[in-house]
Amino acid sequence: xxxxxxxxxxxxxxxxxxxxxxxxxxxxxxxxxxxxxxxxxxxxxxxxxxxxxxxxxxxxxxxxxxxxxxxxxxxxxxxxxxxxxxxxxxxxxxxxxxxxxxxxxxxxxxxxxxxxxxxxxxxxxxxxxxxxxxxxxxxxxxxxxxxxxxxxxxxxxxxxxxxxxxxxxxxxxxxxxxxxxxxxxxxxxxxxxxxxxxxxxxxxxxxxxxxxxxxxxxxxxxxxxxxxxxxxxxxxxxxxxxxxxxxxxxxxxxxxxxxxxxxxxxxxxxx
Amino acid sequence: xxxxxxxxxxxxxxxxxxxxxxxxxxxxxxxxxxxxxxxxxxxxxxxxxxxxxxxxxxxxxxxxxxxxxxxxxxxxxxxxxxxxxxxxxxxxxxxxxxxxxxxxxxxxxxxxxxxxxxxxxxxxxxxxxxxxxxxxxxxxxxxxxxxxxxxxxxxxxxxxxxxxxxxxxxxxxxxxxxxxxxxxxxxxxxxxxxxxxxxxxxxxxxxxxxxxxxxxxxxxxxxxxxxxxxxxxxxxxxxxxxxxxxxxxxxxxxxxxxxxxxxxxxxxxxxxxxxxxxxxxxxxxxxxxxxxxxxxxxxxxxxxxxxxxxxxxxxxxxxxxxxxxxxxxxxxxxxxxxxxxxxxxxxxxxxxxxxxxxxxxxxxxxxxxxxxxxxxxxxxxxxxxxxxxxxxxxxxxxxxxxxxxxxxxxxxxxxxx
Numbered sequence: 001x002x003x004x005x006x007x008x009x010x011x012x013x014x015x016x017x018x019x020x021x022x023x024x025x026x027x028x029x030x031x032x033x034x035x036x037x038x039x040x041x042x043x044x045x046x047x048x049x050x051x052x053x054x055x056x057x058x059x060x061x062x063x064x065x066x067x068x069x070x071x072x073x074x075x076x077x078x079x080x081x082x083x084x085x086x087x088x089x090x091x092x093x094x095x096x097x098x099x100x101x102x103x104x105x106x107x108x109x110x111x112x113x114x115x116x117x118x119x120x121x122x123x124x125x126x127x128x129x130x131x132x133x134x135x136x137x138x139x140x141x142x143x144x145x146x147x148x149x150x151x152x153x154x155x156x157x158x159x160x161x162x163x164x165x166x167x168x169x170x171x172x173x174x175x176x177x178x179x180x181x182x183x184x185x186x187x188x189x190x191x192x193x194x195x196x197x198x199x200x201x202x203x204x205x206x207x208x209x210x211x212x213x214x215x216x217x218x219x220x221x222x223x224x225x226x227x228x229x230x231x232x233x234x235x236x237x238x239x240x241x242x243x244x245x246x247x248x249x250x251x252x253x254x255x256x257x258x259x260x261x262x263x264x265x266x267x268x269x270x271x
Numbered sequence: 272x273x274x275x276x277x278x279x280x281x282x283x284x285x286x287x288x289x290x291x292x293x294x295x296x297x298x299x300x301x302x303x304x305x306x307x308x309x310x311x312x313x314x315x316x317x318x319x320x321x322x323x324x325x326x327x328x329x330x331x332x333x334x335x336x337x338x339x340x341x342x343x344x345x346x347x348x349x350x351x352x353x354x355x356x357x358x359x360x361x362x363x364x365x366x367x368x369x370x371x372x373x374x375x376x377x378x379x380x381x382x383x384x385x386x387x388x389x390x391x392x393x394x395x396x397x398x399x400x401x402x403x404x405x406x407x408x409x410x411x412x413x414x415x416x417x418x419x420x421x422x423x424x425x426x427x428x429x430x431x432x433x434x435x436x437x438x439x440x441x442x443x444x445x446x447x448x449x450x451x452x453x454x455x456x457x458x459x460x461x462x463x464x465x466x467x468x469x470x471x472x473x474x475x476x477x478x479x480x481x482x483x484x485x486x487x488x489x490x491x492x493x494x495x496x497x498x499x500x501x502x503x504x505x506x507x508x509x510x511x512x513x514x515x516x517x518x519x520x521x522x523x524x525x526x527x528x529x530x531x532x533x534x535x536x537x538x539x540x541x542x543x544x545x546x547x548x549x550x551x552x553x554x555x556x557x558x559x560x561x562x563x564x565x566x567x568x569x570x571x572x573x574x575x576x577x578x579x580x581x582x583x584x585x586x587x588x589x590x591x592x593x594x595x596x597x598x599x600x601x602x603x604x605x606x607x608x609x610x611x612x613x614x615x616x617x618x619x620x621x622x623x624x625x626x627x628x629x630x631x632x633x634x635x636x637x638x639x640x641x642x643x644x645x646x647x648x649x650x651x652x653x654x655x656x657x658x659x660x661x662x663x664x665x666x667x668x669x670x671x672x673x674x675x676x677x678x679x680x681x682x683x684x685x686x687x688x
Contacts, residue, residue: 009390010387010390012387012391012392012393013384013387013388013390016383016384016387017384020373020376020380020384024375024376102371103371103388104348105343105348106348106364106366106367106371107346107348107364107366107371107385107388107389108346108347108348108362108364109388109389109390265349265350266350268348269286269349
C-alpha cells in the first residue's frame, strides 16, 4: 500500500491539481464561479415546478420535520445531492486519471494524486449543492440539529466514491470499455436508488421478491435515506443506515486503494 | 569512494510489444489461449550498476538501447520486472520536452504545477521562483499560456524547474540537446555547479565530449544489456571503438558489394565514382623516411598519401584530416590551403606532408584522406577515418589536452621597490 504519508508529501500537488481543475472549469466564462451556484439552483427550481405543480407529488407522507412543509422538490433534491456526489466522483476520477497519463509517464509522483484531486473538486461541488439545499431549508424554517450530521454523511459518501473511483479509473486505463460500462452502470444505479421515488411507497412484488429487499443492498440507498432524514425529515438516520454507510466507505477505500497501489505502476506504462 | 546513492541491482524490464493489445474486455477473453511470449520485449536485461553520491553519471548507447527505460526505472516511473532499484534521496526528473506542462496554463501556473509534481511545497517554490524564471529567460511570457512558447523556451523552462527544486538526485534524458549552443553550455555549467554541491546527476547523452570531460562515471547499454561500466573517458572510448568498427564493417560490405556488382554489368554510378585519381593508402613515416606503425611525440613525422591517377589531372588538391578518437576534429589541411601547386598528376605517386615535431599528445587518432579537383568542388576520392595514427610517448612529458604548442617559458622579474 502506498503509504498515505507519501501522498501527504504531495499535498501541494493535489491542491494545485484541484485548483487547476476548478479554474479551468469556469475559465473564459462571464459568470465564472457563479455557475456552480446557478446550476443546482435552477434544477431545484425546475423540480419544484414539475413535481410540485404539474405532477402534484406533495402527498402527506412527505411532511417535513417542521410539520408544515411538503415539498417533493426538496425531498428529491436531497437524493440528487447524493447522486451527483457519487456519479461525478466516479466520472471525474476516470477522466482525471486518464488526463494525468502523460504526466505520470514523465515524472514520478504518487498516481493517486490526480484522483484525490478530482475527488476534492467533486467534494467542493457537493458542498455548494448542500449549502444551497440548506439555504432553502432555512428559508422554509425546516431546521434541526440533525443537519449537523451532514458533513459526516458527505465525508463517508466521498470516501466510498473515491474507492470506487480508484478501481474504475485504473481498469479504464487498460480496458477502455470500462468507461462505457460505467456509463451504463450509473444509469442502472440511478434507478436502483430511491432518488426519484421513495422506498416506502413500493408495494409490488416482482416474481415474488420484494424489490425493497434488493434496494437496501445498494449502499447509495442508505446515503440517500440518511441525508433525507437528517435534512428534510429532521430525525437521525437509522442504525442500519449508519452501518451500511460506514461499512461501504471503509470497504471501498480499503479495497480500492489496495488494488490501485499494487497495480497502478504497471498500468501507467500503458496510458 | 562516496557511498552509492543509486544502486541498480540486476534490473530487467519487459514490455509487451503490441501496442494495441487487448484494450477491450472482449479481447481479454478471445486471446486467452495464445502464446504471450512472442509479444514480449526485454528493454533491459540484468543491468547492475552503482552511482556514487555527488557524481555525474552518463548513460550512453544507440537509440533504443534501453537508456531511457533505465532512467525511468531509477526515477520510479517504471517498476522493473526483475531486480530492484535502491535510490536514496529526493529525485527530480527531466525526461521529456515540456514534461508535465499543461499547454493552456500560463508559464507561472506551470512552474508551480511542475515543481509541485517534483515534490516541492508552495513556500519553497516561492523562494526559488525568480531563479527559475531568470534561468529560463521567460520573464516576458510568464503569464502567457505555454502553448505559445517556442521549443527553446519550453526546454529552458523545463530544465530550469527541474534543476531548481533542490533535488538530491537529478535525472535528465536527452532533452538539453534541443536547446541552442549557448543554452546547452549554461545547462552544463549549472549541472557542474550542482554536482559540486553534492547533487548526484544521471544523464542520457550522445555527446561523447561531455561524457569524457564532465562525467565521473558512465555506463554503455546496447540492446538492454550493459556493455561496459567505468569512468567517463574509458566508456566513451570503448563505445566509440565499437561504433568505428561497425562503420568500418559497413564500409567494407559496401565495397564488396560494389566490386561484385562491377563483375556484372558496370553500372553508370560505378563508372562515375571510378575517378581519375584514387587514394591507394595513407602511411606514416619517421624522420628517416621509414614507414612506421607509430610516431613518437615531439619527433619529426611524415604523412604520405599514396595515389594512382588513371588519367592526367591538372592541379588536384590533396588533403587529410586527423580526428581524435572521441570524434574531435583535431586538424586537417590540404594543398590548396597551404598554397602548394601540384601541377599535372599522372600515374602513381606519393604526396607527403612533413611535420618537424609531432605536436599531438600521445593517443590514437584517426586519419582521413581526400583528393579533389582544383576548385575543391568535386571529390576524386575520399576515405573517411580509415587509418589509425598512433602517437607514443617520447622522452619528454607530454602536455595536457590535445596538442603541444611547442612554446618556451621565460621570466621577467620586476625589482621590488
